[in-house]
Amino acid sequence: MKTRTCRYIFILLLISLLCPVAWGQNRKNSKPKEKAPLLSGIGVGIDLCGLVMKAAGAKFANMEISGRVGLKEKFFPIFEMGIGDCTRYGGETTNVFSTRAPYWRIGMDYNVNKKLNGNRFLVGVRYGFSSYKYDFSCPDFTDPVYGTVRPLELEGLKGNNQWLEFCIGFETRLWSIVRLGYNIRYKMQTLQSYSELGTPYYVPGYGRNDDTAFGGTVNLTFDIGKTARNKNQKSLFGKRKNREKEPQEDVKPAEESPRAAKRRGERKGEVKAADTSTEKK
């Protein structure tokens, strides 16, 4: 079942990668191709989602920053690092799981959008890894048959996880160098090792410790570079500065209505004079 699901996701990703290329082929002759420089920008971003989750008191949160390089406005090699934080209390037990550890991801995004209009439709892959320690405690750990009670405190259990992420996302230019985007991620564990005493509930950077998981980020990115400041790009807020002046077409001025002429008393005589000159002709 899992392999089938993975296969479908691969096919979908493949289609999403190939289709825009095909569309681009059809439009090739209709418009001149826009060119971006090889090093089209450097971006530094922060994930708002993790911060909001932390502020809202969520069970776990990944607080991360990212750095990326834009190549030809198509390829974006990216490095993400953050701190995963989780304190989870058992719903019907007195158990407490907690961990706080760093994690890293490296990967690449591909911009499917052919136009340099400030919007990017990104598909990408990440490889994430985290080495962490986790604690587990149960204050009233009871032997159900023999009836003895002894608090359980397990600290510094070691875990190691590596995983693969497939991302689809969209981002747009908000204002100047500020960009806002979101992406959805499908995660698959590739390697995991942890203490034989127990499974970690949460893996920093990955989320809840299942074989597969869904996640997402909302990124606020500061993009510096030539393409990032392209004058023709549209920003969501703020005016387009330095826009090239479009050639004005020869448009005849509309004839002035008599009411408007009345309002402007000082020009009254001129208007009359003009009228008389036309009558004479």
Next chain:
Amino acid sequence: MKNRKKVHILLCLTALIGVNGCDTIDCTLNNTVVMTCDFYQDGKAVQLNDTLTVTANNPDVVLVNRKLNASKLALSLSYFNEVDTLLFNVSGKDYKLTDTLWIEKTSYNHFESPDCPVNMFHHIIQVQSTHLFIDSVTITRGEVDFYEDENLQIHFYPAAD
């Protein structure tokens, strides 16, 4: 065009809220940890026709109460004792015999999720017994965990011809 931008902002906000989505609890259904003992006589699995009661010595706990026609037992081991002392009482019409089993073990915790109860797994190191009706005890699988496979073979004295 303006609508598209609004949709984009709306999607951003939805993603922000929606990422902290569903949560499920997946606890193991078979979460009892018991030591499984099978009875043997003359090298074959047998059924004990007498009444069997098994009690633990420290603290006094009845693990099996007056069981008839037992061919196997599932016994809980203590979480914190290094050695468990189990008393096997066999009673028939005109007799009552008690054998003692000392099970030396190490125990270690096992947890799966904060939402699930913590279990204790055991590793049996050594088993000793008195020999009124028990001839010998063999450890077939030292690990006592969720799997209810045979851990001990309790051999009775050969049947009198």
